[in-house]
Amino acid sequence: xxxLRKVRYRHTTCAVLSLALGLGSIPAMASHHFESKxxxxxxxxxxxxxxxxxxxxxxxxxxxxxxxxxxxxxADFGQKGVYSFHIANDKSFNLGGITITVHVEGEQxxxxxxxxxxxxxxMKGKQFxxxxxxQSATFGNGIKVWSGAAHDxxxxxxxxxxxxxxxxxxxxxxELSKFERGIDLFKDFKSxxxxxxxxxxxxxxxxxxxxxxxxxxxxQWVQVNRVANPLVTHLFLANNKMEVSEHVHHRPxxxxxxQYAVSGMVLRAVVLDGKISNPVEYADSVAAQLLPDMxxxxxxxxxxxxxxxxxxxxxxxxxxxxxxxxxxxxxxxxHANSFNRHPNKFPYVVPVK
Numbered sequence: 001x002x003x004l005r006k007v008r009y010r011h012t013t014c015a016v017l018s019l020a021l022g023l024g025s026i027p028a029m030a031s032h033h034f035e036s037k038x039x040x041x042x043x044x045x046x047x048x049x050x051x052x053x054x055x056x057x058x059x060x061x062x063x064x065x066x067x068x069x070x071x072x073x074x075a076d077f078g079q080k081g082v083y084s085f086h087i088a089n090d091k092s093f094n095l096g097g098i099t100i101t102v103h104v105e106g107e108q109x110x111x112x113x114x115x116x117x118x119x120x121x122x123m124k125g126k127q128f129x130x131x132x133x134x135q136s137a138t139f140g141n142g143i144k145v146w147s148g149a150a151h152d153x154x155x156x157x158x159x160x161x162x163x164x165x166x167x168x169x170x171x172x173x174x175e176l177s178k179f180e181r182g183i184d185l186f187k188d189f190k191s192x193x194x195x196x197x198x199x200x201x202x203x204x205x206x207x208x209x210x211x212x213x214x215x216x217x218x219x220q221w222v223q224v225n226r227v228a229n230p231l232v233t234h235l236f237l238a239n240n241k242m243e244v245s246e247h248v249h250h251r252p253x254x255x256x257x258x259q260y261a262v263s264g265m266v267l268r269a270v271v272l273d274g275k276i277s278n279p280v281e282y283a284d285s286v287a288a289q290l291l292p293d294m295x296x297x298x299x300x301x302x303x304x305x306x307x308x309x310x311x312x313x314x315x316x317x318x319x320x321x322x323x324x325x326x327x328x329x330x331x332x333x334x335h336a337n338s339f340n341r342h343p344n345k346f347p348y349v350v351p352v353k
Contacts (some may be wrong), residue, residue, distance in 0.1 A: 036248045038215065038224045043070045044078030045213040045224040048191060049154055050085075052209045052295050053303035053314040055197050056345050060144070061299055063087070063100070063198065064315065064348065065211045065227070066152065066191040073352050075133050075149045075192040077104050081215040081224070082124055083194060088117035088208045091292050093253060098202070100143075101125050102194055108132055109147055109194070111139070118251055121214045122221030136347070142199040150193045150349035151341045153315035154230075157334035158185035161235065161320075169239045174272035176328075182335030195347050200299050208294040210252055223249050228293045230305075230319040235327060236262045236290060252292030262287040269327055276329045286326060307331055315349060316342035 039046040049066040063085045068076050077083075081103065088097035097117030101124045102109050109132075114125030129145070131137035136146040163178030210228040214221050225248055233244045240261045247258060267283035270276045295313055297303060303312030307325035320334045341350045 036225065036245060038222065039248075042078060042081075042215055042224060044068045044076055044192075045081050045083075045215050047083075047211055047213050047225045047227040048152075049230065050209070050211040050227045050295065050313075051315055051348075052207070052297045052312045053348075054301065054312070056348075057144075057197065059200050059300075060197045061200055061203060061207075061297070062195060062348065063209065063211075064193060064195045066154070066193060067213070068192045069152070069189065071149050071190045071192045073149060073190070075147055077109070077133065077147075077192055077194075078213075078215065079104050081213060082122055084119075084123075084212050084214070085196065086117045086119075086210050086212065087198075087203070088294065089204045089206075091208045091252070091294055091296075093118045095204075097204075097207075099123065099125060100196055100198070102196075104133075105130070109145070111143070111145060111196070113141075117208075118253060120221075121212075121223045122216060142202070144197040144346075146193070146195040146347040148193055148347070149190055149352040150347075151352065152186045152189040152191045153342055153349055154186045155184050155318065155336055155338055156186060156320040157182055157336040159183050160334050160336075161231075161324075165235070165238050168269060168272070172268075172272070174269060176332055179324075179332075179334045182337070184336040184338040187338045187341070190352055193347070193349055195349075197346070203299045206296065206298050208296045210294045212251075226251070226293075228252070228295045229290055229323070230313075231323045232262075232290060232293050235323060236265050236286075239265060247293070252294050255291040255293055259284075259287040259291050262290060266327055266329075270329050273328060273330075282329050286329075289326075314342075316344070 051064040053062050055062045083102040085100045089095035099114045099119050101112040108130045111129045112125035112127050129139035134148045138144045160179035167173045167175045212226040213224045215224050237243050243258050243261045263283040266286045270279045276282050297312030303314050305313035305317035307322050325331045
């Protein structure tokens with residue numbers, strides 16, 4: 001596996017954030033980057049974003065994950081591991097669901113399917129197809145897949161959020177002006193992409209989704225990362241290193257134990273802002289909305305991830321604006337708007353040529 005050599009990304013950014021917030025080494029400020037020691041050691045299993053949205057083909061839903069922020073010009077997935085989309089029928093996992101898994105065999109990705117949306121770490125399910133890395137394929141069950149290296153679709157003002165959180169946590173001051181330079185840190189970065197399109201007839205009317213990655217290390221399976229809503233750990237849990245670790249290494253069915261931490265961060269911001277009349281009630285409502293950490297989507301509808309309506313998430317949605325607005329209880333922006341790498345046709349990203 002590759003280490004962190006040659007990477008032209010975030011070293012200065014990460015060092016500043018680590019010193020300012022005490023979150024450990026290299027937690028880059030995107031949706032989810034380098035949140036755990038395992039993710040730092042094994043970047044090929046670092047999940048940075050997840051999307052759930054309506055396909056450009058009628059009757060299909062797309063599930064996409066971004067993997068490995070050290071990707072250069074070729075998709076780079078990890079051996080001896082598994083990537084999973086957990087697709088639940090309800091947020092409590094009482095009504096069942098499915099898990100779609102992906103693992104590497106040589107130069108191919110192997111796709112599996114299992115009943116249940118919260119299966120054991122490392123579970124691969126029943127194989128239903130293989131596809132060469134970098135290629136698309138359609139299987140007998142109607143599922144279509146694509147993988148490859150692509151320009152990172154996440155758009156976000158990392159410099160702004162570092163400054164914002166540094167003053168919010170360290171100085172007790174609310175300074176939205178930290179976002180005014182509007183620099184999109186990720187416009188030149190690349191990710192390894194796994195895209196899976198599922199026929200809607202295989203899904204219920206509404207799905208609740210998270211993605212996970214796991215690695216077989218020494219003699220056991222360990223969860224490296226999980227991701228659903230953007231910036232949960234880097235914004236809503238930013239002052240709580242212990243809860244970030246718990247969040248990354250556990251599943252959504254334990255997320256209620258972290259509602260206090262999310263509520264506390266939001267409360268700090270909205271009290272300092274002074275524009276919400278019921279700050280405690282609002283902060284608690286945000287924690288209840290975000291946790292358990294899953295992206296909900298009404299199958300067959302138009303996906304959008306916005307402050308006013310969070311229904312799935314497309315790669316082209318301005319997710320940082322959405323969560324910043326949710327955090328503040330009013331519409332705000334990070335001023336980063338380089339949305340020029342978001343095609344609306346399959347595979348919905350700009351592949352690296």
